[in-house]
Amino acid sequence: xxxxxxxLFQWLIFLGVAFVSIVASLLVITRKNPIHSAxxxxxxxxxxxVLYVLLHSPFIAIVQVVVYAGAIVMLIVFVIMLLxxxxxxxxxxxIVYSKVIGGFVAALFLFGILYTVVAKSPTGQxxxxxxxxxxxxxxxxxxxxxxxxLFPFEIVSILLVAAIIGAVILSKKRT
Amino acid sequence: xxxxxxxxxxxxxxxxxxLFTIGVIGALTRRNAIVVFMCIxxxxxxxxxxxxxxxxxxxxxxxVIFAFFVMAVAxxxxxxxxxxxxxxxxxxxxxxxxxVNLLKW
Numbered sequence: 484x485x486x487x488x489x490x491l492f493q494w495l496i497f498l499g500v501a502f503v504s505i506v507a508s509l510l511v512i513t514r515k516n517p518i519h520s521a522x523x524x525x526x527x528x529x530x531x532x533v534l535y536v537l538l539h540s541p542f543i544a545i546v547q548v549v550v551y552a553g554a555i556v557m558l559i560v561f562v563i564m565l566l567x568x569x570x571x572x573x574x575x576x577x578i579v580y581s582k583v584i585g586g587f588v589a590a591l592f593l594f595g596i597l598y599t600v601v602a603k604s605p606t607g608q609x610x611x612x613x614x615x616x617x618x619x620x621x622x623x624x625x626x627x628x629x630x631x632x633l634f635p636f637e638i639v640s641i642l643l644v645a646a647i648i649g650a651v652i653l654s655k656k657r658t
Numbered sequence: 659x660x661x662x663x664x665x666x667x668x669x670x671x672x673x674x675x676x677l678f679t680i681g682v683i684g685a686l687t688r689r690n691a692i693v694v695f696m697c698i699x700x701x702x703x704x705x706x707x708x709x710x711x712x713x714x715x716x717x718x719x720x721x722v723i724f725a726f727f728v729m730a731v732a733x734x735x736x737x738x739x740x741x742x743x744x745x746x747x748x749x750x751x752x753x754x755x756x757x758v759n760l761l762k763w
Contacts, residue, residue, distance in 0.1 A: 490662040497665050501673045508677055508700055512684030517692050524696050527677070531703055534670070538714040543706075543725050550729050555699065555736045562740045563692055566747045585686030589679050596675035600668050610718030624726070627719045639730045646734035653741035 497537060504530035517563045521556055528552045542621045670711040678704035691746070691753040695739055702732050 507526040514520045528551045535544035628636055677700060684697030706725040713721025743753050750758060 487660075487662050490664055493665060494662070497669070501669075504673070505676055505680070508680045511700065512680060512688065512693070512697060517690055517696075520693050520696055524700065527700065528703060531677075531707055534673075534707060535710055537665075538670070538710050540710050540714065540722055543710055543722055546726065546729060547706075550733055551699070551703065555733060558736050558740055559692060559696060562743060565744065566692075566753065568690070568692075568753075582687045586683055589683040589686065592682060593675060593679040596679070597672055600671040600675060604668070607716050609716050610720075620722075623719055624722055627723055628726070632723050635727060639727055642734055643730060646737045650737040650741040653738065653745050 493537060496533065500530045500533045500537075504534075517568060518560065521560050521563065524559075525552050525556050528556070540620055542624050667711050667715040671708060674704045674707040674711065677701075677707070689754045689756055691743055691755050691758070692740075694755060695736075695743075699732060699736075702728055 504527050507523045507530065510523040511520045511527065514523065528547060532544045532547040532552070535541070535547060681697045681701035681704060684700070685694050688694050688697065706728050709721040709725045709728070711721075713719065713725075746758060747753050750760075752758070
C-alpha cells in the first residue's frame with residue numbers, strides 16, 4: 484500500500500511538472516519581451532530538473548540548475564540588458580507565411596516523433612546500472628567519466644577553452 | 659489488490675518530443691536572434707531529457723554522460739553565440755535574424 488502511494492505521488496508530480504513545462508515553453512516562444520521569455524525558460528529548465536530527479540539522476544538535475552538555469556540564462560539576460568531592444572518590441576511582425584509554414588512543418592515533425600515513440604518501445608541491451616546502484620549517482624558518473632569517457636572529457640575541456648578565447652576575441656573592441 | 663503502474667518511459671519521451679517541437683516552432687517563427695537562441699537551448703534540453711530517460715530505463719550510465727557533454731557544448735555555444743550577438747548589434751544596430759544578411763550575395 485505504501486508503495487502504491489509513493490507511485491501515485493510520482494504520477495502527480497510528473498503530470499504537474501509536465502503540464503507546467505509545456506505551458507512555460509509555449510510562453511517562451513510567444514512573449515514579445517525577450518526578458519519574459521528568458522524568465523519562462525528558467526521555469527521550463529527547473530521543471531526538467533525535477534523530471535531528472537524523478538528519473539533517479541540527481542547529479543544531472545543539479546548540473547541542470549547550476550549550468551542552465553544559473554549560468555546560461557544569466558548570460559542571456561545580461562546580453563538582453565546590454566542591447567537596447569526597445570525598438571524590437573515595437574516593430575510589427577510582417578512575416579505571416581513563415582509562421583504558418585513553420586507551424587505546419589513542426590506539427591508534422593511532432594506527429595513523426597509521437598508515432599515513433601508509441602509504435603516502438605525502446606529496445607537494447609540493458610546495462611548493469613539498476614536503480615539501486617544509481618542511488619550513488621554522482622560516484623557512478625565520476626567513475627564512468629574518468630575511465631570509459633576520459634578522452635571525450637578532455638576534448639570537451641579543450642572545446643570550453645576554445646569557447647572562452649573565442650568569446651573574448653569576438654567581444655573585444657577593435658583598435 | 660489494485661497496484662498503481664509506474665510511469666512508462668513513453669510518457670517521458672512524448673513530453674520530450676513536445677518540448678522539442680515547441681523549440682522548433684520558436685526557432686522557425688521568431689525574428690529576435692536571442693529568442694531563437696533560447697529556443698535552441700530548449701531543443702537541447704529536450705534531447706537531454708530523452709538521453710536521461712533512456713539511460714534510466716535501459717539501466718545504463720552512458721546517457722547521463724552524454725547529457726553532461728551536451729550541457730558543456732550548450733555552455734560553450736552560449737558564450738560564443740552571445741558574443742556574436744553583441745558584435746552584430748555593434749555593427750548593424752539590430753539582431754533581427756531577417757535583417758542580418760552580411761553573408762548573403
